[in-house]
Amino acid sequence: MGTQRFDVLVVGGGISGVSIAYEIARTRSVALIEMEAALAYHTSGRSMATFLETYGSPAIRALTSGSRAAFEHPPDVMDGPLLSPLGMLWLAGAGEADQIRRLYDEVRPVVPDARLVTPAEAVRINPLLRPGYPELGLFEPGATEIDVHALHQGYVRGLRRRGGEVRLSARLVAAERRDGRWQVTDAAGTRYEAQVLVDAAGSWVDEVARAAGATPVGIRPLRRTAFLVAPPAGLPVRGLPLTGTVTSTWYVMPQGDLLACSPAEQTLLEPCDAKPDEVQIARALEEINAATILGARSIRSPWAGLRNFVPDGNPVVGWDPRAEGFFWYAAQGGYGMQIAPALSRTGAALLEGRDVDPDLLARGLEPADLSPAREGMSVSAEH
Numbered sequence: 469m470g471t472q473r474f475d476v477l478v479v480g481g482g483i484s485g486v487s488i489a490y491e492i493a494r495t496r497s498v499a500l501i502e503m504e505a506a507l508a509y510h511t512s513g514r515s516m517a518t519f520l521e522t523y524g525s526p527a528i529r530a531l532t533s534g535s536r537a538a539f540e541h542p543p544d545v546m547d548g549p550l551l552s553p554l555g556m557l558w559l560a561g562a563g564e565a566d567q568i569r570r571l572y573d574e575v576r577p578v579v580p581d582a583r584l585v586t587p588a589e590a591v592r593i594n595p596l597l598r599p600g601y602p603e604l605g606l607f608e609p610g611a612t613e614i615d616v617h618a619l620h621q622g623y624v625r626g627l628r629r630r631g632g633e634v635r636l637s638a639r640l641v642a643a644e645r646r647d648g649r650w651q652v653t654d655a656a657g658t659r660y661e662a663q664v665l666v667d668a669a670g671s672w673v674d675e676v677a678r679a680a681g682a683t684p685v686g687i688r689p690l691r692r693t694a695f696l697v698a699p700p701a702g703l704p705v706r707g708l709p710l711t712g713t714v715t716s717t718w719y720v721m722p723q724g725d726l727l728a729c730s731p732a733e734q735t736l737l738e739p740c741d742a743k744p745d746e747v748q749i750a751r752a753l754e755e756i757n758a759a760t761i762l763g764a765r766s767i768r769s770p771w772a773g774l775r776n777f778v779p780d781g782n783p784v785v786g787w788d789p790r791a792e793g794f795f796w797y798a799a800q801g802g803y804g805m806q807i808a809p810a811l812s813r814t815g816a817a818l819l820e821g822r823d824v825d826p827d828l829l830a831r832g833l834e835p836a837d838l839s840p841a842r843e844g845m846s847v848s849a850e851h
């Protein structure tokens with residue numbers, strides 16, 4: 469087959485790739501290539517699917533709260549509703565109350581209904597907690613669960629309706645800039661030509677950059693494990709909030725009649741098909757049993773995924789400062805689902821040279837916070 473020509477070629481079929489491809493396809497011809505035989509096989513198929521406005525850096529909080537309207541009123545390509553009620557209870561163990569107070573001070577302006585809760589209130593909100601365990605709590609009543617399948621599928625459907633194309637089993641192996649266009653080859657030997665290459669390859673963004681002759685940003689794929697436990701007979705879990713420690717040592721949330729738990733670990737790995745960590749599971753189970761009345765002895769269906777970060781915890785979105793036509797859409801960390809609507813709109817605006825949504829600026833987002841050329845990126849450190 470000859471070379472296939474597009475305005476924009478997006479690499480990666482997780483939530484990042486499909487959402488930015490959908491936004492760009494409004495004005496340009498777009499193809500998305502995914503190395504696996506199915507979309508969302510890696511991190512996007514392994515998330516906890518929560519929407520937390522009290523979570524992450526100020527830029528992440530701005531992108532999350534700026535995404536809420538899009539989740540509540542999704543475009544008609546998405547099968548709604550996308551959100552269902554959850555609530556989030558952050559807990560401070562002995563000596564950690566100051567961390568909860570600091571978090572409260574930081575989030576108050578963006579999440580006005582977040583409130584500090586006493587130990588007794590914390591146990592009323594989540595009766596699984598062992599009385600006397602938390603020293604202090606912070607409750608975010610508006611935290612929700614996201615139907616991440618409907619979200620991802622909706623973006624894919626919308627992309628196709630806008631004339632975009634999706635290619636599976638198409639791993640980018642080489643990309644060369646010639647006469648103002650990218651000449652791209654995938655592992656099957658198929659060739660593509662595009663003015664713009666969007667790197668949305670999750671844990672592999674630096675590999676894709678290297679293949680295109682761009683300087684890596686230094687992505688850090690951090691493994692996070694999760695597993696299910698059954699509550700003791702007769703103990704209903706539906707309606708309980710997501711509950712976790714402010715120091716990120718474990719969290720628990722209802723999933724149907726079971727509880728989904730995580731050791732919340734952040735173990736640096738090479739990009740890979742991540743597998744759960746038994747040692748972390750054992751540690752988390754012990755700590756969860758100490759903090760709750762669950763008394764869980766066994767676990768089910770463990771899984772793991774890689775959350776991809778750069779040091780400041782913000783995404784990396786924008787033109788590479790040196791590789792012409794190379795656009796970064798990386799480092800969505802532990803927030804790729806909850807920020808997808810606002811981040812993909814921002815990415816499309818930056819790619820098309822438009823202004824960033826003033827609503828996001830009013831929420832405190834600085835486009836410089838996302839720049840691939842900002843302080844701490846390998847691409848800025850090199851020169």
Ligand SMILES: Cc1cc2nc3c(=O)[nH]c(=O)nc-3n(C[C@H](O)[C@H](O)[C@H](O)COP(=O)(O)OP(=O)(O)OC[C@H]3O[C@@H](n4cnc5c(N)ncnc54)[C@H](O)[C@@H]3O)c2cc1C
Pocket residue numbers: 479480481482483484485501502503504507508509510511512513514515516517518519638639640641668669670671672676692693694772773774775776799800801802803804805806807
């Ligand atoms: C346990 C866990 C819980 C989480 N919970 C939440 C949560 O509650 N809320 C939330 O918002 N976020 C959560 N996250 C984070 C969220 O899942 C991620 O931010 C998001 O899925 C990242 O999406 P992505 O598209 O960037 O990466 P991925 O989904 O990994 O997609 C990247 C894609 O690029 C493809 N690719 C790589 N190299 C190439 C190549 N050379 N050619 C073609 N394709 C290539 C890969 O195959 C992959 O499909 C969680 C993550 C984990 C692991």
